[in-house]
Amino acid sequence: MEKHEKTNKMGIVDKWLKKHSVAYSGATRHPFIHSIRHGTVDLSSFKRWLGQDYVFVRASVPFVASVLLKAWKESDDSSDVEVILGGVAAFNDELAWFKKEASKWDVSLSDVVPLNANLRYCSFLESLMSSDIEYTVAITAFWACETVYQDSFAHCLEDNSNTPEELRETCERWGNDGFGQYCLSLREIANRLLDKAPADVVSKAEVVFLRVLEYEVEFWNMSHAETSGLTL
Numbered sequence: 001m002e003k004h005e006k007t008n009k010m011g012i013v014d015k016w017l018k019k020h021s022v023a024y025s026g027a028t029r030h031p032f033i034h035s036i037r038h039g040t041v042d043l044s045s046f047k048r049w050l051g052q053d054y055v056f057v058r059a060s061v062p063f064v065a066s067v068l069l070k071a072w073k074e075s076d077d078s079s080d081v082e083v084i085l086g087g088v089a090a091f092n093d094e095l096a097w098f099k100k101e102a103s104k105w106d107v108s109l110s111d112v113v114p115l116n117a118n119l120r121y122c123s124f125l126e127s128l129m130s131s132d133i134e135y136t137v138a139i140t141a142f143w144a145c146e147t148v149y150q151d152s153f154a155h156c157l158e159d160n161s162n163t164p165e166e167l168r169e170t171c172e173r174w175g176n177d178g179f180g181q182y183c184l185s186l187r188e189i190a191n192r193l194l195d196k197a198p199a200d201v202v203s204k205a206e207v208v209f210l211r212v213l214e215y216e217v218e219f220w221n222m223s224h225a226e227t228s229g230l231t232l
């Protein structure tokens with residue numbers, strides 16, 4: 001098949017994005033994201049999100065490393081490893097950025113207590129590290145996780161947005177074009193693998209995709225957790 005034919009073809013994840021557009025919008029157009037985009041964000045919510053996300057990103061490193069390992073063992077295309085390796089390398093920079101941003105906002109990262117929604121999402125990712133989980137399923141989860149952030153924060157950078165100046169750097173971290181391209185590369189990998197996968201693996205990947213969307217919504221919800229109800 002010619003390359004241009006391949007890119008024009010609608011892949012399985014593209015179909016899921018249409019089929020589950022309500023769930024997808026729930027994750028990418030959450031009230032927390034709207035509040036950033038409208039410039040009405042409550043700074044204590046932003047700080048809570050920042051601390052929780054630092055914990056999440058640290059915990060997701062072994063998951064991404066496990067996806068890399070699966071790609072190295074199972075992929076029929078060596079460029080997958082390079083794409084995922086790019087993601088692993090970006091985590092280093094991301095963790096340094098969290099430290100810088102936390103000191104700007106006076107958030108003490110060492111004092112962050114992970115909330116239950118965060119712990120649940122981290123254990124879900126940990127469950128996907130098992131060698132029983134197919135590469136196709138794991139890369140679908142990874143693509144979905146990265147894409148929700150890319151789409152959400154890119155929305156805050158659109159021309160008609162009113163994102164506060166001091167939050168633009170956060171939005172650019174995930175909303176920039178380079179990160180967008182990287183998410184598209186992950187999407188191509190997921191589509192290619194799903195195209196060849198048996199039906200039960202495709203169903204499993206679709207369930208995992210929907211679970212990621214649910215966990216992402218719960219994650220955003222934590223930003224407006226009342227201090228009295230920190231078990232979210």
Ligand SMILES: Cc1ncc(CN)c(N)n1
Nearest residue numbers: 053056057145146149219
């Ligand atoms: C909850 C969450 N989801 C996704 C991302 C993007 N790696 C993140 N930093 N945090």
